[in-house]
Amino acid sequence: MSEETTFNILNPFTSLDLGIASWADGIKGWAIANRSAIQPLKRVINDTIMGFEGVLQAIPPVITIAFFVLLAWQLCGQRVAVIVGVSLIALGLLDPTIWPLAMTTLAIVLSSVLICIVIGLPIGILAAKSDRFHTIIRPILDTMQTIPAFVYLVPVVMLVGIGNVSGVIVTIVFALPPLIRLTSLGIRQVDSNVVEAARAFGANPLQIMFKVELPLATPTIMAGVNQTIMLALSMVVIASMIAVKGLGNEVLRAMGRLDAGKAIVGGLGIVLLAIVLDRITQGVTQTGRERGYRHWWQGGPIGLLLWAITFLRRPSAAATEAASGGDTVQISSASSEG
Template identity: 75%
Template sequence: MAGDKTFNWLDPFSSIDLDIDGRTDGIKQWAIANRDAIQPIKSFFDGMITGIEAALQAVPPVIMLVLLVLIAWQAAGRRVALIVLVCLVALGLLDPAAWSMAMTTLAIVISAVILCVIIGLPLGILAGKNDRFESAIRPVLDTMQTIPAFVYLVPVVMLVGIGNVSGVIVTIIFALPPLVRLTSLGIRGVNASVVEAARAFGATPRQIMFKVELPLATPTILAGLNQTIMLSLSMVVIASMISVKGLGNEVLRAMGRLDAGKAIVGGLGIVILAIVLDRITQGLGRSGRERGHRHWWRSGPVGMVMRMVGKTS
């Protein structure tokens, strides 16, 4: 009860105080006291992010542009490669510092997506194979998708401090659910008769998983990966509030100075990165029949090189 206030049966909520904010203050103190316990995890995350960013920044922009265009051509065809080329040239022309900021943002996104795959793929497979686990994890995923990002910024910062590591952690919380859900959906969507046929021919559960279920579920899993990448990019501006560098930080600083030009540069840079990554990952999800080739290496620049080598030999 709130003090000696008379209980109001018509408005009971005004008479009840559970002191939730006071209780959570104890959690905050515990987090601060045990911050050193997660230092190894923070060091691992920081090393991975720093390594990926250093690798991206070390590659000259023209070479990186060519590599990304070739990857887009191999994954999604010449038309998408042309779109990626135009987008990346536009990104470089936005501002002298836009390319460097974009590589920093890309490093954050790549780090978050790698960790999402490491965590989300096994969870999705387990959820697809086990109804009880799927029922247990569903409310957790619902909470992760619906809770405002600002709510978990504070506890994450208390645990690991501000910087890129915190940015990657909050991005994982926000972007992980689609990968888990769609991996589970893909596994559950595999035709039962195909699995039974494999089992009838003597395939082990491991063989069924890696040679039947996962290949058939790959388009759905890649759709989940695509959504995870898009959600990771959508978090860069919010993550910049905890000192995460890159294009999101440019937008945040521009908002603070009411600088519309810089805000547009940062915003367009994020949009261009999203288009590039979206087109490449969508291309990866296409089946061999859609590509017109049974194997991926028979198309794109790799297929061209192989045909040239075959003619000369």
Template identity: 50%
Template sequence: MTWSTSFPQLDDSYLRDLKKVIDEAFRNFTRSYGDMIEGFFSPLQTLLIWSERLLTGTPWPIILLVVAGLAWGASRSWRIVVGSILTLVLIGLFGMWEDTMKTVSMVLAATVLSIIIGLPLGIFMARSDRFRAVLNPVLDVMQTMPSFVYLIPVVMLLGIGKVPGLIAVVIYALPPMIRLTNLGIRQVDPEVLEAADAFGSSAWQKLVKAELPLALPTIMAGINQTIMMALAMVVIASMIGVQGLGQPVLRAINNQYFTLGVFNGFAIVGIAILFDRISQAWGKRLQKHREASHG
């Protein structure tokens, strides 16, 4: 008996017809409801325009002072402060300041949206095992789906521009926020919750005064991962018109401009390290504060 090396598959004509039906149904949906969906997401356009104008319109010395203040407040380390300032100064000297501010504005907007969406979902996930069982496969798909695939439906629904880019970035960056919020709340010491119950705390008081403060270091780790994933996706989203450091990289790939790609690539790495160090330092600071309060 001989075995065929090719896997049996559906008839080609059937597959073609099936794909055609699905594609046509999605196109009809976008024609019918595209304008309504675009209107629904118009507040995101306002948020993006505001954040971009804020960062690109603020004088660079003020940006440096704000970043230095955040770095010092988080780490109390002059090394991190000097490294953060030096990174931004080099980016400015090499003519990438405006693109960097556009990238940072997109990352900040995506991170804020991910926190707004992910924090309640993570809390609800920690409250309900059934909801966690339903949401976990969805999060698995969101984390393992190739990032380019996210661009297809949002472009078909909303066209090319900042808003579809932001939606794609949020979808890609959201899972760590949800998962680590759930993990942090589930790891809260049961004895603390029992003490809160003994004092007659309501569910809301218990959440705000016990669970969230104790879970904050883990939630901060989720925010850190969300920022990193948002920054990675912003570069890919440049393919659909998101402005920033990703567009020069894409232009360098298309035209084989080696130095343009390398310089902007290093700028992205520098911003990623800056975000990572500051957010990690905040997480460690919150962890120390938690341990001190328990001690």
């Protein structure tokens, strides 16, 4: 015979049951029964991951390092390029087997960030334009940021199963809110006088959005992208609990075997990847004054290439001018003799 629970006014919670656990079990059954509905989304995410991973794994490490160094030099300057180069070389030297794992992790992070940008930018723009929508979405974003990351694993595994796709979905849910918040904040902070001036010159709403508001809000938006990348990297180890490959899985396996060396190597690899991505994304937010030149293509390797082309053209132009000058002198002397 089950014991009857008497209601205690000083401790009412022991005798109250709202049935939340049973309700959650019902959601679990619905999710398992409707897995087929999410398969198209799963294929899209899987193709994105495989595309990034295929490219990163096929390119030799030296070429990958050279690409990131040149990209950092173009966007951020020589100092950051050196930091990026040293970080990637140190990443490769940590362990002979760590580079493929790092490229898998990078592919998962890039896929997550790309999907976050595709989803987050339109929602952030809509939140900036509509106060009502901003009021509705704000508590949702608060909930997404405050719920422990482990809680996301269970419903995603029920819907999708384990693997890299589940890891990307969990990472998207965890890393998306900063991008939405900072996109909305950046657009809302655009000077209203600038918008009014553009409207006075006949700009329509789309032109104001893409030629005035978004360019002026780019530093704030890129700060949101930067935060999204950092949060995505922080989810690498947690997502490895649902069989997500890469450095996070290496750390998790090392922890299970109490292998401190492998755990430290995997953790350092994640840190070095974070340094590379953080420095490159911060360089995008630099203004022309901070770079020391007006346009991004006026410096770095592209600027050096343009300068070299201009320098090589100068002798030919001078030779052409000298030749035309010599012909003029000959014509003048001939006319004087006549």
